[in-house]
Amino acid sequence: MEQRPLGRTGLSVSAIGFGAASFWGHPAFPETDAVRLVHRALDLGVTLFDTGPAYSRGQAEARLGRALAGRDPSALVVATKAGTCFEGGRVRRDMSLPAIEASLELSRRRLGLEVLPLVHLHGPSAAELTPDFLGGLQRLRDRGLFLQLGVNSFDPTVIEAALALREIDTVMVDINVLRPERVPLVARAAAAGKGVLAGMPLAMGHTAPSRLRDLRPSSLWYALRALKNHRADMSAGRRFRFLHQQPDITGPQALLAWTLAVPGVSAAIAGTTRLGHLEENVAAPGLPLPENLAVRIARTQQGELAKKISK
Ligand SMILES: NC(=O)c1ccc[n+]([C@@H]2O[C@H](COP(=O)([O-])OP(=O)(O)OC[C@H]3O[C@@H](n4cnc5c(N)ncnc54)[C@H](OP(=O)(O)O)[C@@H]3O)[C@@H](O)[C@H]2O)c1
Incomplete structure (x- = not known):
């Protein structure tokens, strides 16, 4: 699999990363199936794995640790989060330094790693990224808890603030x-030298036809998550259904090829619970996005942007 540099970290990562989150880490998804997916990903050359202490009702991180047990950590980039955890049946956010330190210690144990290669702050606000806070994190880094520090946010103002740090x-x-x-x-x-990871390159499945009629637990889980949290994206996603009707490339591969072609993206992190889907996704970096499809995507995006602006 294609390996790409991760900004100025000195690390290289596989163009497709494995998302150890969502239904993959859920207690309702059998551990044997989850582990099999990780092992297949390793066989296919995936070297980047992304998880977090709050993912999958707090179960994903330890599950990933078990799946990677016995593997050479120096050959992998295991990324986790800090600033959130799963407690009392819900995700709890605590961006304080003591909470982050405790979270990092737990992540090391769950993942079976002496040093965490990459830790993303999970949804900090721009105001929280103060010199004091960053200095405290640097001290934790100097103590050897982690190597690289990132920010995971879907708020562009937070990412913009992170670029200057x-x-x-x-x-x-x-x-x-x-x-x-x-x-x-x-x-x-x-341009600022940051490694860029694409966190939901498959648009959480919103461009694909509805899976409500597919009675697998994973499909129902993803469909219900979409209905609960992502109605606007579901509606925008319908305009991109054509991606899933192409002769030379599958819908998920077209989605991944588009994201991987964005200048500056190091890797696309895709979540899946199916071996066939994993194999399909991992094949995407070798596939060019057909020219006519790239044009149609751009035209549809312009239409969606114009609609957003006029609202
Ligand atoms: N979503 C977030 O809020 C968020 C936030 C921060 C970081 N991340 C990171 O980004 C990763 C990806 O996010 P995500 O899981 O929410 O969304 P995603 O990867 O964009 O989408 C996953 C969905 O796509 C389906 N899928 C995957 N490959 C497919 C294929 N080849 N054909 C058809 N369907 C396919 C999965 O179903 P199947 O299981 O049936 O394949 C699942 O429904 C996470 O695992 C996490 O590491 C996500």
């Missing part, structure tokens, strides 16, 4: 066909 090495943003307005932000991030 020398303590921040990477950003994880929501760049996909439904977010073309992020393209200049990604270019500025790359």
